[in-house]
């Protein structure tokens with residue numbers, strides 16, 4: 001594998017899920033791969049899980065790790081071509097990415113959607129410019145439209161916990177007061193569509209995700225209908241794709257409650273975290289034995305370790 005930016009960079013989702021599970025069972029089996037190799041982790045946005053799980057995975061593979069909060073610790077970067085740089089941004093991505101590529105064998109980048117210009121976000125400007133100018137493999141640690149490290153961990157978790165061959169998986173919107181990116185939801189849909197799970201999306205009107213990501217997935221505007229008989233309830237808030245970046249409703253009726261979970265087939269509650277208790281989900285759901293959010297977060301190590309292993313093997 002050359003890069004881990006989107007699904008086009010990999011050959012087989014089930015194979016990567018298998019490799020993630022194998023690494024969980026035997027974390028240090030590929031320690032020789034990363035000897036004398038350095039990974040640089042670049043964060044344009046905050047993180048808890050991604051930051052620590054990626055460091056842990058790299059250490060498990062014997063790598064050296066350098067972490068930088070871009071902007072806060074470095075110069076502000078300019079991504080536009082052909083501009084006269086007479087404003088706040090001191091360095092262009094062309095030099096910055098190329099220089100970082102001199103120091104690191106692999107770069108991993110987090111850069112969320114700005115939610116202002118839909119085309120700019122969906123062109124994946126930041127990650128694609130790193131791909132173009134760094135000269136080394138790039139790992140996506142959540143970009144404007146995707147979060148593949150999360151989605152791989154999510155599939156590893158579902159594979160570990162499923163009790164039927166073809167579980168019913170529901171991706172449901174839940175309320176939040178801030179405009180959040182569509183990345184986690186887009187990505188989860190894209191990855192689930194590479195499996196043969198039964199898949200349904202529930203969201204209020206005006207919140208349909210981009211057809212490019214959800215393809216022909218059944219979308220319902222009635223949460224209870226979607227929850228009936230579900231084996232996994234994957235909860236996430238996202239801002240509107242159609243009315244780009246807007247919060248159209250904060251309807252508390254979309255919050256995940258024990259009453260709604262009771263409609264499922266002993267369904268497991270999933271969320272990528274961080275989650276706002278009380279707002280998106282009732283404490284009783286998050287604290288119940290059917291909540292698998294901690295196991296899911298734990299699997300972030302094996303997900304990024306699987307991607308990194310494949311990249312190191314191809315160096």
Ligand SMILES: NCCC[C@H](NC(=O)CCC(=O)O)C(=O)O
Pocket residue numbers: 142178180181183184237272273274276
């Ligand atoms: N990486 C996990 C999700 C990150 C981000 N959530 C957030 O920004 C939540 C922030 C808050 O609740 O204030 C998102 O939705 O894409």
Ligand SMILES: NC(=O)OP(=O)(O)O
Pocket residue numbers: 046047048049050051142150272273274
């Ligand atoms: N789920 C996830 O990516 O968490 P962080 O934003 O804390 O890294």
